[in-house]
Amino acid sequence: MAQSTFPGGGNPFGPGASGGIGNVREEDEAADTLGSSTGPFGGTSYTFGGPSASQPPPAPSSAFPTGGLPDEYNTARRTSVSAESLNPTSEENDNWKPPFHKKTADQLSRLRSAVSSNFLFSALEEEQSSLVLGALVENNIPAKGIKVITQGDAGDYFYVVERGNFDIYVNPSGTIGPGPEGMGKLVTTIGPGGSFGELALMYNAPRAATVISTEGSSTLWRLDRVTFRRILMDSAFQRRRMYETFLGEVPLLNTLAPYERSKIADALEPRRFKSGDTIIREGDPGEDFFLLESGEAEVYKSDAGPNPVKQYKKGDYFGELALLDDKPRAASVVAKGDVKVAVVGKDGFQRLLGPVEGIMRRNDYSKVEETKQV
Amino acid sequence: MAAALKNALAHPIHSNKRNSQYRPPPINEEQKEREKRFVLDFQNKNISACPDTNTSDVKERALGAASKQLRVQDFDLVKTLGTGTFARVWLSRFRGQTSECKSKVFALKILRKVDIIRLKQIEHIRNERNTLAAVAGHPFITTMITSFSDKDSLYMILDYCPGGEVFTYLRRQKKFEPETARFYAAEIVLILEFLHDVKGIAYRDMKPENILLDAEGHVKLVDFGFAKKLLNKETYTLCGTPEYLAPEVIRNSGHGTAVDWWAFGILVYEFLVGQPPFWDKNPMKIYEQICGGKIRYPQSMAPDARDIIAGLCKVNPAQRLGNLTDGSAGVKNHPYFKTIDWDALYHRRKKGPILPEIKHAADTSCFDEYEDAPEKKSVYTSDMAEKYDKEFKDF
Numbered sequence: 105m106a107q108s109t110f111p112g113g114g115n116p117f118g119p120g121a122s123g124g125i126g127n128v129r130e131e132d133e134a135a136d137t138l139g140s141s142t143g144p145f146g147g148t149s150y151t152f153g154g155p156s157a158s159q160p161p162p163a164p165s166s167a168f169p170t171g172g173l174p175d176e177y178n179t180a181r182r183t184s185v186s187a188e189s190l191n192p193t194s195e196e197n198d199n200w201k202p203p204f205h206k207k208t209a210d211q212l213s214r215l216r217s218a219v220s221s222n223f224l225f226s227a228l229e230e231e232q233s234s235l236v237l238g239a240l241v242e243n244n245i246p247a248k249g250i251k252v253i254t255q256g257d258a259g260d261y262f263y264v265v266e267r268g269n270f271d272i273y274v275n276p277s278g279t280i281g282p283g284p285e286g287m288g289k290l291v292t293t294i295g296p297g298g299s300f301g302e303l304a305l306m307y308n309a310p311r312a313a314t315v316i317s318t319e320g321s322s323t324l325w326r327l328d329r330v331t332f333r334r335i336l337m338d339s340a341f342q343r344r345r346m347y348e349t350f351l352g353e354v355p356l357l358n359t360l361a362p363y364e365r366s367k368i369a370d371a372l373e374p375r376r377f378k379s380g381d382t383i384i385r386e387g388d389p390g391e392d393f394f395l396l397e398s399g400e401a402e403v404y405k406s407d408a409g410p411n412p413v414k415q416y417k418k419g420d421y422f423g424e425l426a427l428l429d430d431k432p433r434a435a436s437v438v439a440k441g442d443v444k445v446a447v448v449g450k451d452g453f454q455r456l457l458g459p460v461e462g463i464m465r466r467n468d469y470s471k472v473e474e475t476k477q478v
Numbered sequence: 479m480a481a482a483l484k485n486a487l488a489h490p491i492h493s494n495k496r497n498s499q500y501r502p503p504p505i506n507e508e509q510k511e512r513e514k515r516f517v518l519d520f521q522n523k524n525i526s527a528c529p530d531t532n533t534s535d536v537k538e539r540a541l542g543a544a545s546k547q548l549r550v551q552d553f554d555l556v557k558t559l560g561t562g563t564f565a566r567v568w569l570s571r572f573r574g575q576t577s578e579c580k581s582k583v584f585a586l587k588i589l590r591k592v593d594i595i596r597l598k599q600i601e602h603i604r605n606e607r608n609t610l611a612a613v614a615g616h617p618f619i620t621t622m623i624t625s626f627s628d629k630d631s632l633y634m635i636l637d638y639c640p641g642g643e644v645f646t647y648l649r650r651q652k653k654f655e656p657e658t659a660r661f662y663a664a665e666i667v668l669i670l671e672f673l674h675d676v677k678g679i680a681y682r683d684m685k686p687e688n689i690l691l692d693a694e695g696h697v698k699l700v701d702f703g704f705a706k707k708l709l710n711k712e713t714y715t716l717c718g719t720p721e722y723l724a725p726e727v728i729r730n731s732g733h734g735t736a737v738d739w740w741a742f743g744i745l746v747y748e749f750l751v752g753q754p755p756f757w758d759k760n761p762m763k764i765y766e767q768i769c770g771g772k773i774r775y776p777q778s779m780a781p782d783a784r785d786i787i788a789g790l791c792k793v794n795p796a797q798r799l800g801n802l803t804d805g806s807a808g809v810k811n812h813p814y815f816k817t818i819d820w821d822a823l824y825h826r827r828k829k830g831p832i833l834p835e836i837k838h839a840a841d842t843s844c845f846d847e848y849e850d851a852p853e854k855k856s857v858y859t860s861d862m863a864e865k866y867d868k869e870f871k872d873f
């Protein structure tokens with residue numbers, strides 16, 4: 105059974121927190137879609153602060169509990185949490201590489217599907233995901249009755265089951281007690297493909313359950329928090345610095361202060377194209393600005409015949425005039441092989457830095473190369 | 479103000495060649511008296527409650543400077559006001575028989591070095607002291623008047639906020655009246671504007687538990703344990719309170735001051751609804767909901783409140799209100815705040831919507847009862863002092 109989180113959800117906010125099973129809060133899908141994620145930024149520009157916001161505020165949810173607080177809400181004071189300090193620029197990290205433990209193709213695909221339903225993993229980029237899976241290390245459990253984790257103890261690892269079954273016990277007191285009874289109630293069993301302990305990937309919280317092996321020669325894969333969070337940090341850090349460097353080379357944007365560049369780097373969103381895909385089409389209204397992050401692309405102009413007039417490679421950018429005016433695209437850009445670009449739209453740009461014209465005016469914009477004007 | 483007074487903390491005796499081993503510095507009785515005077519006088523000025531009165535001390539950087547003279551023995555610890563993960567905050571006053579000593583009280587926050595080391599919070603504690611010193615004097619932030627240390631512990635003398643936690647009032651009332659919520663929200667906007675735009679500091683632990691009320695019902699932000707000066711660079715260490723963590727903190731993609739605007743959106747929601755928008759018994763489920771960013775609003779919530787929350791709680795920080803080109807002005811100009819006179823608010827011209835019932839300066843009836851400090855105390859050994867005392871030298 106694939107059980108990716110502890111049932112009863114151990115509440116690490118305080119000792120003696122009791123757990124129920126899973127999420128008993130009533131769900132209302134239709135109402136959920138009215139929430140903020142479908143909010144006012146659906147491509148059109150939206151100004152806050154004006155007395156007449158152009159988009160209506162999110163609608164209330166009809167399913168919202170009206171009779172006060174749902175009983176289960178924990179109204180106690182909440183404690184802060186924090187993880188180890190992570191600092192990408194400190195010297196000790198300079199040569200840090202995530203550990204790599206070789207796995208067979210079968211093992212990898214089993215691991216991939218084991219973590220696919222976990223939101224911490226499912227949003228990872230391909231490169232991050234490979235690093236994370238590579239860092240999982242085998243943990244052999246030779247006998248029955250071995251406690252892999254103990255309720256109440258500090259939690260540092262996340263586990264995926266490769267072989268064997270593991271029983272999960274919860275003691276309602278929040279910590280394991282003495283003797284066999286001390287483990288509390290058996291709440292579930294986790295078998296191959298299941299995983300447990302993922303809160304340890306966030307910060308060090310007391311374990312919410314005890315996990316014990318039920319047979320000999322079982323195998324787990326495990327991953328520690330610092331490795332996991334460093335992988336995420338390093339790739340985010342590198343991506344930001346790469347974007348900032350790319351942006352620094354765009355003449356139209358070279359009057360931006362470094363902090364403005366890093367704001368734009370923040371707003372860039374990755375987008376992927378397959379070989380032959382049209383990234384921008386001649387004649388279309390221009391809205392987005394592109395940085396070519398990996399791969400190559402070719403530029404075609406209808407009045408220049410069937411051959412490409414220009415090639416773009418990693419670090420090149422195009423479409424920047426879209427930030428300035430709404431003129432139609434002057435050429436098409438087509439992916440040659442797999443291409444990854446980073447995109448920011450005119451509104452995204454303006455939301456962060458104000459009207460583009462103002463920024464351009466800091467610059468002599470006649471310097472912009474003709475051939476670049478896609 | 480007498481010149482001697484002004485200089486009281488302006489020139490703390492700092493030895494540059496401080497040995498890593500703790501050695502109690504010799505006490506200079508005269509200097510100590512000046513420092514006591516400074517601490518006592520702070521209250522006279524603070525009571526007038528006008529944000530401009532403290533400016534000269536702030537400019538001279540006297541407020542918040544470390545003291546090498548004060549000792550915990552100089553204080554009576556009257557009662558525990560609150561406890562955190564590793565701190566205990568005491569209502570305290572100077573030991574002494576004068577009526578001034580008896581009538582003037584402070585909040586003394588005590589942190590044990592062993593606990594700080596055990597919980598790997600050295601960097602956070604340093605940030606806390608240094609950001610509190612940097613922001614001392616703001617009308618809505620608790621003022622650290624001075625700090626000091628001894629062999630085992632670190633101490634911060636804070637102005638006492640007798641009203642207790644906004645959290646307590648919120649839980650008692652279940653949810654706030656719209657105007658009460660708006661008032662607190664607006665004062666907090668002024669705090670964030672100051673921290674972000676003037677000081678470049680991210681606060682990173684916004685929640686009703688960390689907002690206290692002063693005698694006139696104005697907010698005072700406490701607990702700068704996670705505050706950090708950012709210098710225009712993103713930062714990565716996960717910290718905060720589960721229900722208030724921003725998506726980029728959970729995903730570890732690097733975060734900045736925008737996390738405070740996210741948490742501020744959660745806060746306004748909790749003020750108006752009585753519970754935060756993302757909640758589950760299982761914390762991982764909370765984090766999954768946060769990263770999904772779908773908020774459900776009750777029918778009773780006004781449209782402009784819904785709109786500001788939706789703008790603040792944008793999963794993508796590049797789209798988040800408060801983090802856009804107009805910064806905190808974007809929040810202040812939102813229709814939700816159209817009735818707020820920001821200048822009057824900053825100058826505390828009106829009293830707050832909830833006036834704490836306080837009978838005298840040292841009244842602690844707004845605070846919960848706490849048990850005495852636990853007995854089992856691990857010791858800060860001289861080996862540890864050798865290794866770590868240099869980390870605490872700012873105190």
Ligand SMILES: Nc1ncnc2c1ncn2[C@@H]1O[C@H](COP(=O)(O)OP(=O)(O)OP(=O)(O)O)[C@@H](O)[C@H]1O
Pocket residue numbers: 183184559560561562563564565566567585587620636637638639640643687688690700701702703
């Ligand atoms: N200046 C003050 N006046 C009155 N009470 C205070 C003051 N400062 C702190 N307190 C009380 O003490 C409690 C704990 O203080 P604080 O939050 O600073 O400690 P902490 O250990 O850093 O907390 P946490 O573990 O939540 O981070 C506060 O919630 C509050 O109730």
